[in-house]
Amino acid sequence: MRRPTIADIARQAGVSKGAVSYALNGQPGVSEATRARILAIAKEIGWRPNLAARTLNGARAHAVGLALCRPARFLGVEPFFMELISGIEAELSARSYALLLQVVGDHEAEMGVYRRWWGEGRVDGAILVDLHVDDPRVPQVQEMGMPVVVLGHPSAAGSLVPVWADDSSAVRETVEYLVALGHRRIARVAGLPQLSHTAIRDRAFGDVCADLSLDSCPIVHTDYTGEEGARATRRLLSSPERPTAIVFDNDIMAVAGLSVAQEMRLDVPADLSIVAWDDSPLCQVVRPPLTVLTRDIPAYGAHAAQRLLALIDGAEAGPLEDEAPRLTTRGSTAPPA
Amino acid sequence: MRRPTIADIARQAGVSKGAVSYALNGQPGVSEATRARILAIAKEIGWRPNLAARTLNGARAHAVGLALCRPARFLGVEPFFMELISGIEAELSARSYALLLQVVGDHEAEMGVYRRWWGEGRVDGAILVDLHVDDPRVPQVQEMGMPVVVLGHPSAAGSLVPVWADDSSAVRETVEYLVALGHRRIARVAGLPQLSHTAIRDRAFGDVCADLSLDSCPIVHTDYTGEEGARATRRLLSSPERPTAIVFDNDIMAVAGLSVAQEMRLDVPADLSIVAWDDSPLCQVVRPPLTVLTRDIPAYGAHAAQRLLALIDGAEAGPLEDEAPRLTTRGSTAPPA
DNA sequence: CCCCTCGGCTGAACCGGTCCAGTGACCCTC
DNA sequence: GAGGGTCACTGGACCGGTTCAGCCGAGGGG
Structure with a gap:
């Protein structure tokens, strides 16, 4: 049982592939009656757009990348990354973007991953985290021309778009x-x-x-x-x-x-x-x-994702200063005895 | 500056696209001299295979999916998932597979994600976690025909391949x-x-x-x-x-x-x-x-990924019983006073 | 010397979409 | 009623690879 394609829909509806494409993408070029008929057939036979075919036509890959460069045992320790990821995701999934995740050993491997993802057309952009002082990744991704948002202070982000907190x-x-x-x-x-x-x-x-x-x-x-x-x-x-x-x-x-x-x-x-x-x-x-x-870490991630999606859409995105961490006092602070 | 394609290589090498494809994939059909020349040119102009084009030809998507269905704040709490992911990744990245991650709100949304990923040809398989008693996802993914490995007891996995511990x-x-x-x-x-x-x-x-x-x-x-x-x-x-x-x-x-x-x-x-x-x-x-x-959670994830890749390759994969959790005694247990 | 085989390569179809140029049919207008 | 414009749709090129049928020339066997 092959996956149904637009050619199948076209045959059933008695129209051309082109008309089906217009109908399914909400573009002008077909009458409302035909559009409705085509949508009904598509739904009935369970058609889904083949992402590879779309991507091949120069469309977006509808995915963004995140490579984390800390040893696994450190990653597990801190809730930070999981919360960050869930915030990023909330924003991405609302736009049907997927998150490609990879845990790498060092910055060289990380750049290799980005190069591969970008070169293969697998992602439309990436989020850079854990900036180092004089981070070599910044000039390297700049050179790649890939849309990138950096989680970190503008002073370290070069010409990349930073999302940061004070x-x-x-x-x-x-x-x-x-x-x-x-x-x-x-x-x-x-x-x-x-x-x-x-x-x-x-x-x-x-x-x-x-x-x-x-x-x-x-x-x-x-x-x-x-x-x-x-x-x-x-x-x-x-x-x-x-x-x-x-x-x-x-x-x-x-x-x-x-x-x-x-x-x-x-x-x-x-x-x-x-x-x-x-x-x-x-x-x-x-x-x-x-x-x-x-800090509201999920919000931090969500903002980064927003900025990245804007960048991918070709918008001019400036730096975004997020809310600064707030002090929440509990029982562990008091005047010294 | 467009990404280089095999057509660019073919032009430079003075051969046809087909010959380039054979050379780059290590298939017979070109002489060793030509192959070397083509590989050199590919390397020089920084060619990368376009994944979409490959996938379109019925090749694998080279990605597997993981949808996590717990609220963000619970996810952050437990190191379990981050460790699991890093284990899965270790196995996947060795085979150049990517991990698609999505955090969802409920099982219905989770199934929607899997259906979309599978329908769009975005993933070759998935890993199912947090099995419920009489989990409705099990029959549903079985019906989809997607290769799936389940992290959980065989009794709950239906005909899916379980990876579990006692x-x-x-x-x-x-x-x-x-x-x-x-x-x-x-x-x-x-x-x-x-x-x-x-x-x-x-x-x-x-x-x-x-x-x-x-x-x-x-x-x-x-x-x-x-x-x-x-x-x-x-x-x-x-x-x-x-x-x-x-x-x-x-x-x-x-x-x-x-x-x-x-x-x-x-x-x-x-x-x-x-x-x-x-x-x-x-x-x-x-x-x-x-x-x-x-428990060795990364190993658990790695085993699941191994089984899944085997399944994707069309191999017959049976259930895998992982090492049972071991008791490690520290200061919090002693005879009652 | 001719025929056959086989290695090395070409050309084209194909995957599943998008999109553009073009074609009729129909309506409106002067 | 001829000219012009719009609408609905068709046919086909195209994206970047893979793959298959077929072609050409060199080498070997009879």
Whole structure:
């Protein structure tokens, strides 16, 4: 049982392929009566447009690509990507676009994937995430001429369209809040130093600490895992200038830090205040529940997808600044004892 | 700058399109000298096969589909899907297959997605997850004639190829272990009751509790969220026949349960033992670290992808029983006080 | 020396759509 | 009633590959 084609419909309706094409695509060139007849036949025999045939005529592939370049075990850890993907999807599926996903090992492999997808006509565009400082992917995709939206700060996006949020102001808001509570020694447990958003947050943290002339404001870099988060916390809490507050770059490290504090018989929040970046069910489930920097990640993904679809449609798309992360206070922050 | 086609290569090499096609596909019909010349030109001008054109000739679409039918906020919570996807991908990308992903709201939408993908020739097959009891999707995809691998127990897979693990024996192993420690009142905080693996675990739990004539063995169903896990735990710990051990169906509920216990001034593991289903960094980060049922989820995904590719290649693929979850003991389980 | 075979290649059909030029039929208008 | 315009539709080229029938020339066997 072959899939029905427009030729089958044409034969049944007693018209030409061309007329069927017009009818099915809502284009002028057929009478309403004929159109209705053709649509009825198409429905009856269960006709679906063959995407390959359409694509071959220079039409869109109706798919966009996303290559994620983090080891599988890190991907699973953070809800971020799954939420991002569901946001992207919500937008794409409304327009019947598909998402092509690939998990790759490094940036070279990632570029290989994009080149292949683009070269094969499999995707109409892509979303670039996890920008690095001086990211080599930016000039490379620019050169490919593929429509691309970048999730990250405009300063790192070259001439690509960026969708971003103001992490700096979020960092500032957090530190100012902690200082208002009375903290003078605040530490930051950051993610991978080569990521551009880590650099931006690091700088903002340094700046605000200098502005407020804090006593100490160390930054420790990690790989986002709970183990490194725990180790960093242990190190910070063992130092002579022990911080009274720590801001973590993700939820899993914050929870690990909380465990370390409890292990060391420090009370949270009396002896140590904790702030996590990105809210997740996890943050609300532990005791005390964690004060967090909240982002609407699905919306972030949806906006990126919107911008990309606009770009694919040939529209001029400018950068989009999304809502900055908001501080949501819970039980893990308080004035130092 | 148009993408180069085989016609461009043919012109440059001074041969026909046909000859180029033979050369590029490693088929007989051209001399080795010509083949080398053609390959060199193809490489030089950066030729890539146009997938649409190939697909149009009845070739494979070189993509498989995966539609996930859980609300976005649940998806983000559990590392399961991200790990599963990375496992699937590892296998697919080795064969240059792409993964089409879509997050849908309900089973009807999911079937719509599969029908569209299959009808449009966008995918060569699909992977079905989260089987329900008497799942309507099973007969429907069977009817479509699309190659499909099911992640779930053979009893629910109809004539589709199942890839599964023996959850029953894992449940039994866990309960027997807890009983060996001295527990007589063991509860199970389960996931969505309509999921077929929940039903299987429920039955196994009931069976082993009966076999060992336990004093009480309540089951509470939840939606997998931390909140419901916490509520279920609170209810169980407030009952007159308070359990001394609880087995949770995922990690986030187990952590929520741990928090509830600590809130109620119960010591874990002295007053309450906790077991979580599926290991994750989270389980190792909390205090005490959680005893868990460990599965190699990426491998699970990889096996499903392997089976599916075999099916697509027209091979006869039988059911595949994957390794059963193993009990990994950590600090959250001990003899009752 | 002729015939046959076979390797190497060409030309064209084909996949399932889109889209453009062209063709009648019909209506309107002066 | 001739000219012009519009509408509904046809036929065929085309997208970029694959594949098949057939052609040509070289080499081998009788």
